[in-house]
Amino acid sequence: MTVSTTPRDYSLIGRDTRLAEENGLAAAQWYQCPIPRKELKELMKRSDGPALRDTAIWFATLFLSGLGGYYFWGTWWAVPFFAVYGILYGSASDSRWHECSHGTAFKTRWMNDVVYHIACFMILREPTVWRWSHTRHHTDTIIVGRDPEIAVPRPPDILGILLNLFALKSSYVAMKKLLLHATGRLNEEEKTYIPEMERAKVYWIARLYLAIFAAVAIWCFAIGSILPAMFIGLPTLYGAPFVVIFGLTQHAGLDEDVLDHRLNSRTVYMNPIYRFLYLNMNYHVEHHMFPMVPYHALPKLHAAIKADCPKPYNGLWEAYAEIIPTLLRQVREPGYFVERQLPDPNKAVPHNHGTQFVSVVPAE
Amino acid sequence: MTTTTATQWIEACAADDIDEEDVIRFDHDGRTYAIYRSPDDEYYATDGLCTHEQIHLADGLVMDHIIECPKHNGRFDYRTGQAKGAPVCVNLKTYPVRIDGDKVLLGLA
Numbered sequence: 495m496t497v498s499t500t501p502r503d504y505s506l507i508g509r510d511t512r513l514a515e516e517n518g519l520a521a522a523q524w525y526q527c528p529i530p531r532k533e534l535k536e537l538m539k540r541s542d543g544p545a546l547r548d549t550a551i552w553f554a555t556l557f558l559s560g561l562g563g564y565y566f567w568g569t570w571w572a573v574p575f576f577a578v579y580g581i582l583y584g585s586a587s588d589s590r591w592h593e594c595s596h597g598t599a600f601k602t603r604w605m606n607d608v609v610y611h612i613a614c615f616m617i618l619r620e621p622t623v624w625r626w627s628h629t630r631h632h633t634d635t636i637i638v639g640r641d642p643e644i645a646v647p648r649p650p651d652i653l654g655i656l657l658n659l660f661a662l663k664s665s666y667v668a669m670k671k672l673l674l675h676a677t678g679r680l681n682e683e684e685k686t687y688i689p690e691m692e693r694a695k696v697y698w699i700a701r702l703y704l705a706i707f708a709a710v711a712i713w714c715f716a717i718g719s720i721l722p723a724m725f726i727g728l729p730t731l732y733g734a735p736f737v738v739i740f741g742l743t744q745h746a747g748l749d750e751d752v753l754d755h756r757l758n759s760r761t762v763y764m765n766p767i768y769r770f771l772y773l774n775m776n777y778h779v780e781h782h783m784f785p786m787v788p789y790h791a792l793p794k795l796h797a798a799i800k801a802d803c804p805k806p807y808n809g810l811w812e813a814y815a816e817i818i819p820t821l822l823r824q825v826r827e828p829g830y831f832v833e834r835q836l837p838d839p840n841k842a843v844p845h846n847h848g849t850q851f852v853s854v855v856p857a858e
Numbered sequence: 859m860t861t862t863t864a865t866q867w868i869e870a871c872a873a874d875d876i877d878e879e880d881v882i883r884f885d886h887d888g889r890t891y892a893i894y895r896s897p898d899d900e901y902y903a904t905d906g907l908c909t910h911e912q913i914h915l916a917d918g919l920v921m922d923h924i925i926e927c928p929k930h931n932g933r934f935d936y937r938t939g940q941a942k943g944a945p946v947c948v949n950l951k952t953y954p955v956r957i958d959g960d961k962v963l964l965g966l967a
Binding site for chain 2: 521535538539540596597598625626629632633689691692784785786
């Protein structure tokens with residue numbers, strides 16, 4: 495489907511912010527698939543077991559692959575070990591910070607907090623900033639002018655996406671923000687979603703991150719080797735590909751400004767290894783609709799509501815067969831998007847398309 | 859001069875309408891409330907909407923004496939209304955509750 499629009503303003507302080515608020519898209523009521531309260535309560539129940547198991551596997555594999563990389567350093571045999579280490583550090587940390595930010599991975603709150611801070615550091619996402627930006631992302635998912643986490647604004651920045659396969663653009667932006675925060679400042683957009691009482695934490699954690707990076711850099715210079723940085727810092731870059739590969743499936747190419755997660759999110763079936771790395775975030779429609787359901791219960795939630803959802807994608811290939819051509823077309827035609835087919839269109843939330851000035855035209 | 863407002867007791871629900879360690883929504887006079895039954899079989903009431911983003915708490919999860927907002931993991935002690943940390947910063951208002959036979963009565967000023 496194509497909607498012709500004037501260029502969208504994805505900032506959180508611009509024209510589309512005002513329009514989203516005027517059109518009732520900010521902090522709005524979203525569609526939820528019907529599910530009995532008792533069943534949902536069961537699904538929302540917390541447990542430490544699954545996350546303790548998955549975290550133990552995560553740390554054990556990080557340790558063993560790191561050990562292999564260290565042992566074989568200086569030979570080509572180190573490459574596969576660091577590849578594994580990097581993916582566990584730079585990619586698997588994405589779903590870990592995310593799950594723990596929701597407070598759902600573990601039942602015990604301090605466990606969520608510990609893993610949250612470790613994973614945030616690994617993926618270079620400042621914990622306080624991202625906790626609040628993600629809160630907004632769940633309030634206003636893919637609402638232009640309100641959601642700070644729209645990964646692919648239209649027209650898509652294809653070069654930026656490719657650079658982010660090794661976290662080059664995202665890390666550049668993150669480092670600039672770290673420097674800003676370390677000087678005790680936020681940018682204007684961050685001020686819209688980070689409350690005053692949380693800001694001191696932002697500044698101190700930014701200084702801590704910079705101090706750690708400085709210490710690693712000094713260590714590298716002191717021993718004349720990048721080996722320390724291969725363990726701390728660089729894996730955020732060389733281990734990043736799955737952040738993009740998994741992450742783009744969440745919302746890229748789908749509709750904006752709709753109050754129905756079935757229309758702006760994807761559920762993609764994945765194999766068990768991917769689901770371990772991604773902590774079941776492939777069930778993304780389900781996650782957004784009921785964010786307090788822990789990752790380990792998402793397959794059951796999916797089974798409970800799938801009859802009321804669009805057909806899931808049968809693997810990454812099927813998802814990318816749609817995403818790649820859609821993003822390429824959006825470069826020329828930013829109004830184009832993939833319209834998901836709902837099982838019962840009569841139960842859909844009407845399309846808002848956010849702004850008064852858009853006109854809907856038939857797809858080619 | 860001091861004015862005292864008498865508490866008005868409103869019938870909210872039957873006692874067994876709420877499962878143990880659960881919550882239901884009660885709307886009255888244009889306002890929404892959350893009525894809780896704790897694991898030790900006590901009843902409590904608070905405002906029905908999260909102080910963070912006006913989400914109905916009755917859709918959330920009760921864990922011991924904590925109610926968790928279904929949207930952003932905001933947590934409150936529903937006995938006192940105390941906000942337990944980000945993203946909730948403002949406490950919930952609480953209301954007295956009394957049991958009359960098999961009815962749960964909500965005390966409103």
